Amino acid sequence: MSIKQEELEEIYAFAVQLGKDAGAILLERAQERFDGSKQAEQGHIEKVNAVDLVTQTDEDVEAFIKSKITKQYPSHKFIGEETYSRGVSRDYLIDDEPTWCIDPLDGTVNYMHLFPMFCVSIGFIVNGKPVIGVIHAPFLNQLFSSCSGKGAWLNESQKMPLTRNPTPPLPPNAPSGCVFSCEWGKDRRDQPDSNLHRKVESFFNMASEIGGREGKGGMVHGVRSLGSATLDLAYVAMGAFDIWWEGGCWEWDVAAGIAILKEAGGLITTANPPADPATAAIEEVKLGSRLYLAIRPAGPSANETGRQSQERTVREVWRRVRHLDYSRPGV
Template sequence: MRSALLNVMVQAATKAGRSLAKDFGEVENLQVSVKGPADFVSNADKRAEEIVFNELQKARPTYSFLGEEGTEVKGSDGQHRWIVDPLDGTTNFLHGIPMFACAIALERNNEIVASVIYNPAMEELFTAEKGGGAWLNDRKRLRVANRKHLADAVVVTGINSRGRALDLLQLKQLAHVVPAVSGIRRTGSASTDLAWLAAGRFDGYWEAGLAPWDVAPGLLMLREAGGTMTDYAGTTGSVWNGQVIAGNETIQSQLLKIVKAVN
């Protein structure tokens, strides 16, 4: 049974998702502006954030709002903040790859307490509330996979192409992780990575340089599905430090050991 707050979040995500699905069907006609190397933003992205912002503000006008597309509002509430990525997987979207999501998290007193990750192209709605579990399409309870050996694991990551020192470090990490696992995947959508990890489709995930809206929705999803997340130092994962190593407790610790040793 969803809470009233989660219903608000689902309504906002699905309304934005309908807009994204329509634009996705006409992807070749989208007007695109370049925001930075390998980091595109489309009219669809901006439109989706406007929809989410308007829906959430209408329902909870005193809450703060932090959006990937630059929308930031300081609400009078002081305890609650929406953290939103209206289109996580923009590059996929613009290339006609149906791996993208509208992702919304609710932060209360610096803790994520509810989240929604919605992929309209696949019609998959992932939801989670603190203490209420994580769910797919309100029917399937999510649990992380139970694999115990990294050699049997499929691990997902994000590989950027900006040529930064962080990207080069990740390539070094990749060279050490590849021989230790069953397979590597790269979806292009961090919130999808965490949702699929919570659903047991992936066994582990690592990435750095992530923004709060990349991490916040999936963080709660993973924890409610029995998973664990830390940063590269092995301390409790945060949406603010940009580092994620995640999985079930066993796989996460094995993956952490490899990544931590690379510098």
């Protein structure tokens, strides 16, 4: 299945407008709660536990997006977080057909508490590859967007990464000097070797002084947790975060962000270290793998290409992190 560049650019313009309109609905619904008339959003459904909440806004915004897409592009497939989650299967549904992959509200916990780090995420996928991405965080006044061959943009005016001509390489002693983005997530089991234990050990390694943690101390410049996988990816594409490492997301959390990151020049591969982290081939991430390690765009230094400094950083992260256990049927 192929789509001509001219048609792709039309779809891009449609997606940007859709992101603006959907974000406006999110903000309007948030503002309705400011005056106290709806201070605790009613009717949310508990999915897994108290951390995992679905709001009515989620469903309404997804229905809005789906109706717009179905009308404009009736032949395209549509996968949304809400419609998917109501199904029985957890199969990976993306094939070679043109497919929209949507999260109507990423950062649901932030949204419920009115912390500004929430957004709508709209990805468009052809032949299994995200080629258009639109992320709109309306309470931050930030719109991130990209289309294959057209660059990645903040607010349609500032090219990403923000620092260019040249974009700096990753630091020579990365992960030292890097801003490391990670999320505590929803899996809070305290059993030995639970994902929470593996994550905390990994975060601790990345943060600790050089020489600490039995040689795994990474002395990153800062550790950040925003509570939105989608915005984490957007800030890696922007160049603000150097490294994002996470497990447990779904394709609608990352489709738009991967499109934007790739178009900006970033690298994304698996979070889980291979048996030979120092030498293994660094493969393109599988969209449905639920395991992601993203590295910001990078330019060359005197003795490395940008890609070489990204790959070096991937290996240094792999050396410090644990395997995470997030499986799905059929993958």
